[in-house]
Amino acid sequence: MGKLRMLKPKTKTLKERTATVAPGSWRTSSQTSSQRGYGYKWQQARLVHLQQHPLCIYCERAGRVTEATVVDHVIPHRGNETLFWDRSNWQSLCKPCHDSTKRREELLAVDL
Numbered sequence: 340m341g342k343l344r345m346l347k348p349k350t351k352t353l354k355e356r357t358a359t360v361a362p363g364s365w366r367t368s369s370q371t372s373s374q375r376g377y378g379y380k381w382q383q384a385r386l387v388h389l390q391q392h393p394l395c396i397y398c399e400r401a402g403r404v405t406e407a408t409v410v411d412h413v414i415p416h417r418g419n420e421t422l423f424w425d426r427s428n429w430q431s432l433c434k435p436c437h438d439s440t441k442r443r444e445e446l447l448a449v450d451l
Contacts, residue, residue, distance in 0.1 A: 376423055385410045388429055395433035397440055407431030411441055 372378075388410045398405035409432045416422040432441060 375418075376420065384424075384426075388426070389431060392431040394431065395436050396430050397432060397436040405433045405436075408434050409437040411437055415445060 389407055393407055395403075395405040395407045411430050411432045412423065413428050413430050414422060416428070422428055
């Protein structure tokens, strides 16, 4: 009988899974989401926006029909309350597009 070989793990290490965070991002802050403005008033406004704009705009551009679950700020508000509440700065996205495509765009914009 031959020797058993150890298989390399197929899962990524924590370091490999940790995404890069844009400098100055709220993700580096110790504030809660409510402290950053995403409290009850935001949740209510978010629901109204998603009712009026129920589809992910990134998926629509790619010819897919996907329910939006996230209201994203087109231009990151970075704490600017006027920009935060500017409804013309909101877009409906599905969670996968928000967490991948949009985040990638923001990271590229920081590098420019």
